[in-house]
Amino acid sequence: MAEDDSDLNVTRETTSLRQLVENRLRSAIGSGRFKPGQRLIERELCEQTGVGRTSIREALRQLEAEGLVTTIPHRGPVVSTITANEAAQLYDLRGLLEGYAGRECARRRDPAIIARLRKQFVRMGEVAGEQDRSNLLAAKTEFYAALLEGCGNAFVERFLKMLLNRVTVLRMTSMTQANRIGNSLSEIENILTAIENGDEEAAERACVLHIRNAAKVALEALARSE
Amino acid sequence: MAEDDSDLNVTRETTSLRQLVENRLRSAIGSGRFKPGQRLIERELCEQTGVGRTSIREALRQLEAEGLVTTIPHRGPVVSTITANEAAQLYDLRGLLEGYAGRECARRRDPAIIARLRKQFVRMGEVAGEQDRSNLLAAKTEFYAALLEGCGNAFVERFLKMLLNRVTVLRMTSMTQANRIGNSLSEIENILTAIENGDEEAAERACVLHIRNAAKVALEALARSE
DNA sequence: GCTTGACAGATTGTCTGATAAGCGGTCAAT
DNA sequence: ATTGACCGCTTATCAGACAATCTGTCAAGC
Secondary structure: OOOOOOOOOOOOOOOOOHHHHHHHHHHHHHHHOOOOOOOOOHHHHHHHHHHHHHHHHHHHHHHHHOEEEEEOOOOEEEEOOOOOOHHHHHHHHHHHHHHHHHHHHHHHHOOOHHHHHHHHHHHHHHHHHOOOOOOOOOHHHHHHHHHHHHOOOOOHHHHHHHHHHHHHHHHHHHHOOOHHHHHHHOOOOOOOOHHHOOOOOHHHHHHHHHHHHHHHHHHHHHHHHH | OOOOOOOOOOOOOOOOOHHHHHHHHHHHOOOOOOOOOOEHHHHHHHHHHHHHHHHHHHHHHHHHHHHEEEEEEEEEEEEOOOOOOHHHHHHHHHHHHHHHHHHHHHHHOOHHHHHOOOOHHHHHHHOOOOOOOOHHHHHHHHHHHHHHOOOOHHHHHHHHHHHHHHHHHHHHHHOOOOOHHHHHHHHHHHHHHHHOOOOHHHHHHHHHHHHHHHHHHHHHHHOOOO
């Protein structure tokens, strides 16, 4: 267990092609470059990425397992769509898991995690006024990442990451992040202070409330768009 | 929505080969035919299943995404092992999710689900005395399946299925199902009656308690085996 | 004896090309 | 308007090939 900070751990960046493709596709879907419902034709992906069909197909299988794409037999993969009903379930579960994560963060009070959370919160405040929302979104993403890692449960972390990917796609469907993102700042502050104070109950409640509010906005927008 | 029970919905049996392979491998792992830590060599799997490498590999990618196998670069896939620490996290999350499932079952009180639960519970009682535990295990599996479906949340259902698969592998690691399975009958009865009564709190508590007890036994056995 | 370096075998990672099968749309015939 | 045959597109799956890389071994050197 002799791990000092002089990190010799060389994690090779040369990941497998499949892995790269997987990440590329994931972010392409998350960013809206591939829209929900859109067909993803293997041959086209081959041309666009420059890799063989093998790697494309295997990457697609993983995304399929994550629920990000749905494969229709003999028709091919499409970017997963989501119904209002499923979206509600998604947010329900997210609330449950993120509540757990918040609670655990508050219980553990890992200084490193808290520092990361606070840093991102501060950054959110700084960039909240900007026209371009991408900085704010980035800070928020980082905040969540810290929250997930902080809960100390790899399974929760993994599942929440999956759910977040799906939520991102949902945003693409219903085009609803701009207004909401500002309002949620105070909610996030509540989460942060509860964690800093080690108040498990409050942290859980704050997380759940935060997700509930997000869910409300998203579901309304989704209903409107149908 | 005119769906009567004369079900014309012909869902093709002829699933894809990849799907079949995936299920085969999953159950081979779940049944202990492939043991944790064991290497799974593609070519051997090809010979054993009689399908090409493509299908094998794609099936492996899905199992990898589920966490059931771990692929070591340029070395190949192995059946995932699990540390005591991870196992504790696994059970924590399972408690959380199954608690939710129990609560939701109690809230919804779907008669069809309740009937299934009760049926399996009765069956458990009938076969509890048998020397061969497989009937009991089957009933328990069915009971869980009904509980998961009954919660009405596809995401919860899916995640819990993943976790259950991992737990099954864990059993293979620590060889500990025989004694426990009998003791849990009364716990299961508590779950069932709480759901039948529509008592959400009690259902959640009963589920969580059930998992906690299961976790304790499993973790002790796991610790002993290390 | 222990470390180092080189070598060989095993296995995956990836590509290519080929064939069969299934889905969806078109279009003529009834 | 419905039916049925036809056709193109795309996947599903296979076989074979080659490079990259991991692992273990074994001899050489200190």
